[in-house]
Amino acid sequence: MQPLSTPSPAVARREHMHRAEPEASWKARAVADFGQHGDEDLAVSLLGAVRALTGQQVSPEHMWVSSARRAAAVSVDNIRFRWEQSQLVVLRPCVHCGLGQLASLALHSRADLGYALSAWQPRHPGCEQEDPTDW
Numbered sequence: 001m002q003p004l005s006t007p008s009p010a011v012a013r014r015e016h017m018h019r020a021e022p023e024a025s026w027k028a029r030a031v032a033d034f035g036q037h038g039d040e041d042l043a044v045s046l047l048g049a050v051r052a053l054t055g056q057q058v059s060p061e062h063m064w065v066s067s068a069r070r071a072a073a074v075s076v077d078n079i080r081f082r083w084e085q086s087q088l089v090v091l092r093p094c095v096h097c098g099l100g101q102l103a104s105l106a107l108h109s110r111a112d113l114g115y116a117l118s119a120w121q122p123r124h125p126g127c128e129q130e131d132p133t134d135w
C-alpha cells in the first residue's frame with residue numbers, strides 16, 4: 001500500500017518540476033483498480049444479470065472472463081450468455097449455416113431474453129442474402 005496523503009516537501013517539489021506526474025498517477029490508480037477488481041467486477045456483473053433474468057444460480061467456475069476484452073461469458077442450460085460493454089446478451093449460432101456466435105440485442109428484461117431465444121433469427125450478413133425464401 002502506498003500512502004495517499006501527507007507528501008513530504010521533497011515529493012511536492014518533484015511533482016512541481018515534473019508536470020506529467022499527476023497525469024501518470026491517475027492512470028496508475030485506474031490500472032491498479034482494474035488489476036484488483038476488473039475480473040471480479042465482470043464476473044459479479046455477469047452472474048447478477050443472468051440470475052436476474054433466469055433465476056438460475058450460476059457457478060463462477062463455469063465462467064469465462066477476458067480482462068483484455070472486458071467481457072465475461074457463461075453457459076446456462078446450453079444457452080450462452082455474454083456480459084460485454086456493461087450489457088448482457090445471448091450468443092446463438094447463425095440459423096442459416098449453423099456456425100458462429102452471434103450476439104443478440106442487449107437483454108434488459110425477461111421478455112428481451114424470450115425474444116432472443118425464440119423469434120430472433122441470427123444470421124451472418126452473407127447468409128441472409130443467400131436464402132431464397134426471403135424474396
Ligand SMILES: [Zn+2]
Nearest residue numbers: 094097124127
Ligand atoms: Zn451463417
